Amino acid sequence: MFKDLADFAVKYALKKGADYSEARLEETSSNSFIMKNGIAEASGFGKINGLGMRIIKNKTLGFTSTNYLNKEKIKKLIQNTINTAEKASKLREEINLSEEISYKNKYEVKQKINLNDVSPEEKIKLLFDAEKELVNTKIKIPSRYISLSDSTTTEYLTNSEGTSITATVPRASFFYLLTVEHNNKTSQRIWQYGQTGGFEFVKKWDIPLIVVNEVKALQNNLKFGIKPPKQALDIVAAPQIVGIMVHESGGHPYEADRIIGREGAQAGESFITKEMLGTRIGNEAVNVVDDPLIENSYGFYKYDNEGIKARRKYLIKEGIINEFLHNRETAYCMGIKSNGSSRSVNYNRESIVRMSNTFMLPGKYSEEELIEDIKLGVYMKNFMEWNIDDKRINQKYVGAESYLIKNGEIKEPVIMPIIEITTPQLYSAVDAVANNTEYHAGNCGKGEPMQPIPVWFGGPSIRLRKIRLGN
């Protein structure tokens, strides 16, 4: 790794008049394998080497990046960035960073089985095994798309305040899109698994079992599914649904850069304002946290991309809006310290406020206890379609694997139950939280240019009272 180059870049920017400079050097190697309808479509491996810099001059922020890793190129880019910052100063937002402790540290996510020690053959075999098991079900699955990817990233972050963090994070993910057909009707599911760590986690997922369970549930829903009841009823939302709910409406609106309007053009703003801190958004049973420190999580980090020590953030505490996600810029705006939520997906992206692993904390009930006193309800295990408006109020989740609950028991499958609800309605309807926490992986989209970043979202099953399902 060209750490010297990053150190040089930071010093050179100061020499050229920068008030603050920061360099992030990235080295990533990756592998990916795609299988489509039982055929190994393609394999690939790749490398990323590059440097990204943030430079502040006269309270104007400039970002520059390159993968030409030589001093002359970097000197030119720094000079250009400073010139542009000077020109932009007539129209600039005044950038100030909160004062923070500068850390020097090095960390690595350990692997029991190194991702790079596993042959492509062995990785592809997992996909063939999944295909074989899918065929063995005898279920009609006209489209089967499965992919397996891994990457190992080492990044070195240094800044003009003395920060020096080196992190090595291996990451693996598995994605599928399955289409099941029955009586000329189809049903689909897309889902993803992802963790940081070694190949041991890929083995543990049991990919063949995951896809087989998925197609069995889809077929069962197609064969025996009934329309959901029209009257108001109770819903038990399982961890996958709770995960996406808290990510969309319990995580995104708490991003301080949205709150101050910085993402207004595309990713949107937030219905939450600074003044709403300490006010109620939901029932006391609701606790939502964002925590980058969960070992082997997809969104794991110990220091964020500004070198701030990561910690758990309580976004909603007992139903009260408690804390926002901050980087140093938004923290300064609100007169506080950063809580370590600044991330960028690659060297060529500016670090901005992001979630890491966002989930609802478990309650005291078992999932069975949530179900047992429901007279008429729906159990939604997972979903396919979902969306939310750009202020994070109006959201929709359409159940995939779902069942009717009658007199405390799970009954026949239900076809596409739709929860269409506002954020305050959602969190106020939660009356009980189970203790069966699960985490699920996704790539959260934000930023211009777009930077899809690995996150976990999750939680336990929850019970929502008196919900009218949509059409």
Added chain:
Amino acid sequence: MNSEEISSHVLDKLLKAGADDVIISVSKQDSSLIKYSNNLVNTTKTWENIDLGIFMALNKKIVLTNLRDFSLRAADDVVDKLLKFVKSASPNKEYAGIAKGPFSYKEIEDGYDKKIALLGDNAIDYVEKAINKALAIGAKRTAGVFENSVADVSLLTSNDVKARDKGTHSYFSIRAFNSKEASGQKVGSSRMLNLLDIENLAEEAALISKQSLNPEHGKFGKFDVVFEPLPFANIIDNLGMAMSAFSVEAGLSCLKNMIGKQVANKKITIIDNGMLKNGFGSSKFDAEGVPTQKNIMVDKGILKTYLHNTSTAKRFNTKTTANAGLLSPEPTNLIVNKGNFSKQELFEQVKNGLYITNVWYTRFQNYNTGDFSTIPRDGIFVIKNGKIGQPIKGIRISENILTLLKNVTAVGKMPERVVGWEVEKPVVTPAVLVKDVNVTRPAD
């Protein structure tokens, strides 16, 4: 070594090692972006990157990789790794090769503008003008980006293709706000700076924003909807993904088994044109080096073809449409042919309907059937007896993409060029009127 020498070196070595097909692409891109919000520039960004991509097929085993270090040693290392990697890869029995050259290419008209290449810091002045224009119209806040890039792409293949294309791109977006709930957004894209009317975009965004003050909660039901080009482009972009032969095979398409069948109203004709003058997605050649062309995708509502590369075309017993994508064929510029109506004339055809100026977060319940929903944002207005009235909020379009396209009853005559956050592939479309659009909302 320079990128040309490295490309030849890698190609030779791979062919000597037994590769059947090789494609080497070198992409050099210099770009800049100004991001602004609350009427101020948040950050200026610049990028200078180079990437060499390698595609190799050996005994139908397909492996892709890249190279960022242009030294001879790094090139030899990547070739060694590629040959080792391919040994344990599995064959793609359906793979049917790449295009055979040589080809001759035509220049893209209005594809390169020196003014964009030399714009530099002056981009800030454009942003300033746009913000000032929106504020002068009455907007309170603005947010957006102004992005400019110069790209130089070279292609070398084992099938006698040697090609190069240089292009510039300029993209501007502006979202004007009059309150937290009142906003308007416009985007513009061009290969030529003087064809991008930034101040006009700012004015239009500000006008929508001003009009959308004090929105009421919308109602659910079936409505006739006038879609601005921006939201209709979002729907067409999703249709474009469904047009790819790869999507058809992977289960990502509602157009499977639909060739020759009606997929849209007969008023709808959709062209994919990789040679479009000033087209944001125009390039001289596709990823295999085939000269791009004009393809009629939907002719008066009838689906004529999927988007193909050489390999998918052979599987579907047809010819490539010059839309490679090495794995997945993709649209270049999707053009919805214009109709006869002014926007005012579209409104006049609506007794009780909605005017939607933007949507976002389009997601599918089933790509195979085309069931989806999307969320209108920015100005949403009731249309009563042909006139735009009360702004509304809090609604969702929950529809089937084929039903929606079949229900287009009138097509506008003023096309706009749309690309952006959710419209990943460029779309050129006018406004349209669609009858009986299903609108849902959260229960009270």
